[in-house]
Amino acid sequence: MKKQFSSLVAGLSCTLVMMMATPVMGQRFSEEMINQGRYLATASDCIACHTSDKRKPMAGGHAIDSPVGRIVATNITPSRTFGIGNYTEQQFADAVRLGVRADGARLYPAMPYTAFSYITDEDIHALYAYFMEGVKPVDEPTEPTELPFPMNIRASMIGWNFLFANTRPFEPDAAESELWNRGRYLSVGPGHCATCHTPRGFTMQEKTGKALQGAHVGAWFAPDITSSSVNGIGSWSVEELMTYLATGRLEGKAQAAGPMAEAVTHSFSRLREDDLRAISTYILSVPPSDPIPSVTENRFDHGGPGDLLVDFRGTSYEDGMRLPGLGRGAQIYSANCASCHGYEGQGTRDAYYPSLFGKSITGGTSTANLIAVILNGVERETPQGGHVFMPPFGDQDNAMVPLDNDEIAALSNYIFTFYGNPGLSVTPAEVQVIRDGGPKSDIVLIARIGLAAGVLVVLGLGVWLFRRRRANWG
Structure with a gap:
């Protein structure tokens, strides 16, 4: 009897240890x-x-x-x-x-x-x-x-987190509505809007004082989405922002591409309407960004229909590629883009193929997104907006017609001049930067220089201490 009791206790103890060691086994959630x-x-x-x-x-x-x-x-x-x-x-x-x-x-x-x-x-x-x-x-x-040295030292993140990581849990603002607080929670927390849309400092930390004022995300530029009526989306209504998040497009203003198209496809378009309303309510309450002296017109108000077809009508494609000024870009546009976006950039009547004027991508202050769209194309799929696809023109296997850096620069300049912000221009070198994945940071080089300087300082201090002690021994 005593032996059986001991075996029973041992068995129960073993079972308990196994349950503690395997956190999920046997544990079921509703x-x-x-x-x-x-x-x-x-x-x-x-x-x-x-x-x-x-x-x-x-x-x-x-x-x-x-x-x-x-x-x-x-x-x-x-x-x-x-x-x-x-x-x-x-x-x-x-x-x-x-x-x-x-x-x-x-x-x-x-x-x-x-x-x-x-x-x-x-x-x-x-x-x-x-x-x-x-x-x-x-x-x-x-x-x-x-990652390259010293970024491959993960322990370095301990110091970075100490300086920049948030340590305070979400706290509702009693002065705001339940809807606004829900929107803020989803936007700053799970939705992590600031991760893409907030500019970053020298050490890659978010500049919290410039929340949602626009930043580079790899090859793409996440634009200003503050309540500024000039730099941001302050001219949008809550319903318009909800439509954009649910479908990836707002006719006459914006089309989601790149990381935002992914976010619309996999995330925003799958959220409940009340949560989309909460997010939109909060985002449109974010303080406006600082005015930019050179920017006086909203990015959704730039451009209009136009073309230069007359400059190369009757010429071969090869001859058109040798046209001066914007003629080369016009020839590339006519050959590769006009069949969908229209000969004057007007798009189709049902807006499936959008117009190119009056859009964030062509009327903003960054050239990155237009270049990235040409290189990488667009693809998104939502329950409300259907499947939207534009083929890439980069060097992918499924590229429609691969265009080199000179051709993309010429095409971009033509589009900006007629359909967007005419103050923007693109060089082949800028196209290569986007082709390579976007601007790189100098932090790797500077960190290496800093480490080398630190080593030299330590070595110098060691030599000085050694000589000082040696002198004292003498």
Whole structure:
């Protein structure tokens, strides 16, 4: 009897240890909790970065072009071998909100934990439930991120986080409405709007004093979305912004492309109408950006119909490519763009192929997005807006007609002159920058110089101390 009791105790103890060591095994979440987590993951647009193969959601592998190099998104399926299947809920929370992996290594802020730090404990619990039981495990590794020295030292993020990471949970503003507070939570937290739309400083930190005033995101430029009626979207109504977020287009003003098209496809278009209203209400309340002396006209008011067809009518394409001034750009436009966007840039009547004038992409202060659209094309798909596609003209395998840097520069200048901001111009060198993934930061070089200087200072101090002690010994 005593032996049987001892065996029973030993068995129960072993079971208890196994339950503590395996946080998910045997633990089941309700469908309601899993669906809540799925919705929050959608609001956070996790799939856009963590999916490179649509057949394997959240399995990672997607490479993100950053100013310091390519960062590869990891496998965040519940795979116990290559994913996060062994994470406890606390480890999951630390990764999402603090940028600390289960093994203690630091994540790079390409994973927007600086924004996700605002996510509440309740929502973290729901996200954990979804990722552990609502995502199919994929037992495949991802390519490791290999940044240049010293950016490859992940421990350096400890100091960066101390200086710039948010440590305060989201706090509702009692002076604002429940709708506004919900919009602020979704925008600054899960939606991480500031991650793309807020300019960054020398050390790649967000300039919080210039929230949502526009910034480069790889090859693209996330424009000013403050309430400024000149620089931002202050001329939009709440309903118009809701339409744009739900469909990716606002007729006569904007079409989502690049990272924003991904966000519309995978995230915003899947959100409830009340949450879209909350986000739009908050965004349109963000203080306007500082005036720019050279900018007096809203970016949605530039350009108009026009063409230079008469300059090359009756000439061959080869002869047209030798035309002076804007003639070459006009020839390229006629051969590659006019069949969809119209000979005067007017688009189609149903606006499926948009007009090129009166748009953010052609009327803003940055040339990056037009170049990036020509190089990379456009693709988005939403329940309300259908499937929108424009082929790329870069060097991709599926490129319509590959254009070189000179041709894209000539085409861009023609489009800006007639259909957009005539004060902008593009050079072949600028096209190459966008082709290479966007502007790079000098922080790598400066960090190396700083480290070298630090080593020299330490060595110099060591020599001085050695000589001083040697003199004292004498």
